[in-house]
Amino acid sequence: MAEKTYRDAIREAMMEEMDRDTNVLIMGEDIGVYEGTFRITAGMLKKYGPRRVIDTPIAEAGMAGTAVGMAMLGLRPIVEMMTMNFAIVAADQILNHAAKVRYFSGGQVDVPMVIRGPQGAGVQLSAQHSQTFETFYGHFPGLAVVTPATPADAKGMLKTAIRGKDPVIFLESAALYGMKGEVPDDLDFTVPFGQSRVAREGSDVTIVSYGRMLQVSLIAAEKLSNDEGIEAEVIDLRSIRPLDLQPSYASVAKTHRAVVVQEQWKPFGAAAEIAASITEEMFDDLDAPVARVTGEDVPMPYARNLELLATPHEPQIIAAVKKVMYHD
């Protein structure tokens, strides 16, 4: 174990896999000579050369689509989207091609590829650069959608993604790039998809989240413990597709109350899916309707005060917990 940042964990995962398997390569905009907008790929061009670290034109559909073709022929391409907001340009390639060619070919090809990049709000990037996409991609069969909340998960899940056989949407929280945490050194350390975990034990209420909001939920849980004497159990979903809700159900069986936290818009969101599933499975155990904490239903504004109002923070989570516990 060593302490590493989320950013370094991602770079290490890629470089270890590129060392291990020459079929792994990476392409993206300004990832080589420029070394990456977020410096995730720093040093990679120098080490692996331009055939394996490919600087592309600004052409997201071209990047994603060529990756599909490479993957169908046995390579394991990683596509870095400068931010996941830009990947919308590649929606046809990802949703109509990557996610479906295995199925409509009757299983004749694997599509081992990773589309990864940062997402989320928090640094005044306004409407086109602050979105999150787990709900969007989570809707589509044929994709895996993962949202690591810690450096260890970032590394272990990226390795799983690179070693897999299907397209993976790997959603990094830009706000977590500098976060430090313990990361195992084992070169074969992987974290499977579809296995959520208890991030904090508690007995009074269940908070379900993922990605950056998992970290916000943990802070809220500490405040609840210190200020209110409420012990929240916090579940980290880790992947949205496949979605493992068993630990959430087990927790609700104990606490009888649940709050689901997501960063983006409430309508038709991941939190709606999770809350509905908990309600379907655990209806008799629930002492209160499942609450959702989400961002406001507006495009992200630029002004700092408005941006803060648009995104969820600890106070909203604390308020939701108090509500399901009838403390308000």
Place this chain on the structure above:
Amino acid sequence: MAETTRTSATTIDSAACAPEWTEILRQMIFIRRFEEATEREFRRGKIGGYLHVYSGQEAVATGILSAIQKGDIVFSGYRDHAHALTLGADPCRVMAELFGKATGVSKGKGGSMHLFDAEHGFYGGYGIVGGHLTLATGAAYALRYQQTERIVVCYFGDGAMNIGSFHEAMNIAGLWGKQGMCPVLFVIENNGYAMGTSIERHSALTDLSARVRAYSIQAEKVDAQDVFAVRGVADRVIRQIRETGKPYCIEAVTYRFSGHGAADILQPYRTKDEVEEHRHRDPIMILRNRLREICGLSDDDVKKMEDDAGERAAQAVKFAEESPVPDPRELFTDVVAEHGPQPETES
């Protein structure tokens, strides 16, 4: 870079009478009979969805695919039956796919637009116009990255040249070609229409080869009703692609005799006279006449080819009809890898 040239076979040498040309004629006739059978079966309600038939364009599939080698990879749009068949896909299994049967080349999960036969080098049938051009470009990169001499052939229509992925694919192919990393033959099947919108109405610059050359990719135009001309160009440029790892584009000027799809009955975008005029340049007729005149192909030989083709098409229909529908459990297979999204245990 070469100017736009219209290649045609002006001289026929003795190689024109090579047995291979008889095989190409046989294949072109078979494609026509097969497509006629699919139209009949569509009208009988045996084939669902969309059905885009190839009649009139046979020289494009056969002229080029007879020039490639085993191991080469082919991508196509949704007018894909002829490409799969010419590569060697079993006609019975192709027809079964159109019938939505378990014995289909894609297990009945793809249909007419998504034929797929990896074993014979056919990497699909894609239904989003222009979307597969990027896949073909990436596949070509992979073949060079793996240090093979295999190439990719990517078919698309003139209508695919106005969507973003066309331009992104061409630019990337042009760039990668400069490093010798993009051995792909782009084949524009220019049949003059994007569905019902004529080329003059859909393309600001109607010289399609020139549009490809804008991306630093060599391109030339060929009269694609003449399979000799198509094959002549194909032999030359495929050799060049294999040697250089650079992309190349053939604009195959052709014509589709049937509607855009089986539901395109009225065809208000073109006149009957126009279609009739083009029937005088039927690629099958052109090759047949040439083999008759120069190589002594007899009427009996042709009749036998026609009969055999009809018989094989009928057999395919019979096979498709008698095949079982997919098991309901197939609904949930092939969505993701069988073991799920986990890494496989290292052996």
